Amino acid sequence: MPNFDIAGRGKMWFIISLLIIVPGLISMATRGFNFGIDFTGGTIIDLKFEKAVEISQVREALKPYGLDGATIQLSGESTEVTSATDVMIRTVDLEENQRKEVMNGLKEQVGNYEVMREEKVGAVIGSELIMNAVLALVISWILIVLYVAYRFEFRFGLAAVAALVHDILIVLAFFSFTQRQVDSSFVAALLTVVGYSINDTIVIFDRIRENLKLHFRRGGDLVNVVNRSVYQTMTRSLYTVFTCLFTTLALFFFGGETTKDFAFALIVGFCSGCYSSIFIAPPLWLEFRKMGRDAR
Numbered sequence: 583m584p585n586f587d588i589a590g591r592g593k594m595w596f597i598i599s600l601l602i603i604v605p606g607l608i609s610m611a612t613r614g615f616n617f618g619i620d621f622t623g624g625t626i627i628d629l630k631f632e633k634a635v636e637i638s639q640v641r642e643a644l645k646p647y648g649l650d651g652a653t654i655q656l657s658g659e660s661t662e663v664t665s666a667t668d669v670m671i672r673t674v675d676l677e678e679n680q681r682k683e684v685m686n687g688l689k690e691q692v693g694n695y696e697v698m699r700e701e702k703v704g705a706v707i708g709s710e711l712i713m714n715a716v717l718a719l720v721i722s723w724i725l726i727v728l729y730v731a732y733r734f735e736f737r738f739g740l741a742a743v744a745a746l747v748h749d750i751l752i753v754l755a756f757f758s759f760t761q762r763q764v765d766s767s768f769v770a771a772l773l774t775v776v777g778y779s780i781n782d783t784i785v786i787f788d789r790i791r792e793n794l795k796l797h798f799r800r801g802g803d804l805v806n807v808v809n810r811s812v813y814q815t816m817t818r819s820l821y822t823v824f825t826c827l828f829t830t831l832a833l834f835f836f837g838g839e840t841t842k843d844f845a846f847a848l849i850v851g852f853c854s855g856c857y858s859s860i861f862i863a864p865p866l867w868l869e870f871r872k873m874g875r876d877a878r
Contacts, residue, residue: 589808592865599748599862606755613758618765619653619674621705621712625681627671628699634665635692641839643691647684649673651763653840668698675702715769719776723747726780734791741867742783745858749779752854753847760846767844775851782822782859786815790864804871808864816860823856 588595637654644650652673656666676684681700689695723746727739750772757764789811827849834845 587805587809588812588861589805589865589868592869595861595865599752599858602755603748603751606751606758609758610754613761615754615758615764616761618651618763618768619672619705620765622674623703623705624672624674625676625702626699627673627681627685627697629669629671629688629695630698631667631669631693631695633693634667635669636665637838639692640669640671640688643688644671644673644684646687647680649684650839669695672703719773722776730784730787734787737867737870738787738791740870741863742780742787744866745783745863746776746779748858748862749775749851749854753851756850757847762843762846765843767841768847771844771847771851774848775855778826778852779855779858782819782855783863785818786812786859786864787867789815790867804868808868812860812864819856819860823852826852 635656637656640654641650641652644652652671654672655670657668657670685697723743726746727736727743730739730742753772753775756762757768790808793807793811793814830845830848830852833841834849837845
């Protein structure tokens with residue numbers, strides 16, 4: 583087993599995380615987030631072009647107006663998947679003069695069209711749905727604590743949930759730093775990260791439980807038992823995160839514009855999830871165990 587002490591340097595790993603989380607919390611409080619039209623509402627424009635157009639053409643025409651992140655959908659009589667005559671554009675709320683500039687720009691750069699529909703819409707995800715999502719997340723954490731407490735012990739459950747909160751705060755911090763768009767796909771990415779992270783953490787905790795029976799009860803040191811468990815599962819953890827990162831990096835660099843923010847959230851979340859499973863959750867469980875013994 584390598585001599586590098588992971589479990590015994592818990593405070594160092596906690597400080598590294600705090601160096602990201604604390605500035606992230608400050609950024610969230612001062613700068614906030616760049617909420618997408620799913621949260622803020624916006625404008626829907628349905629156009630019927632004389633000739634079939636591609637999404638890339640429409641997006642390039644919207645770019646000078648800062649609208650290249652708009653949602654663009656194609657439909658119509660064209661049999662090609664990549665082009666169509668009917669185009670629906672959903673973008674942020676536009677004032678009358680902005681809308682006219684955008685419409686003129688589309689006509690000049692893409693082609694003549696007929697306006698089929700133009701209207702302002704409210705937010706798809708209201709405050710009530712956001713609260714329901716938060717409530718569902720909290721309930722899932724409570725269930726995780728109960729399940730892990732049943733399978734392992736209560737302190738394992740607390741450490742696992744603390745690692746999940748760590749991962750969510752890291753992803754939120756990066757989105758506040760970079761002001762990338764937060765929309766409904768971001769919520770899906772967060773839930774994916776939670777599922778990935780807890781799975782990786784449970785594998786390590788299961789090995790810790792096995793090694794407690796084999797080594798600790800024979801007089802072994804608890805820190806060494808945790809280190810042994812982490813290193814025994816290290817290869818599995820790294821293989822898993824690299825496999826996930828290969829696909830998400832491909833999606834980020836080669837996918838469409840509308841998937842980049844989703845892929846970015848997954849990239850940050852997978853890296854944070856791997857880090858928290860190895861460097862945060864096991865040392866945190868050690869701290870909880872020490873606190874329990876001191877309380878006696």
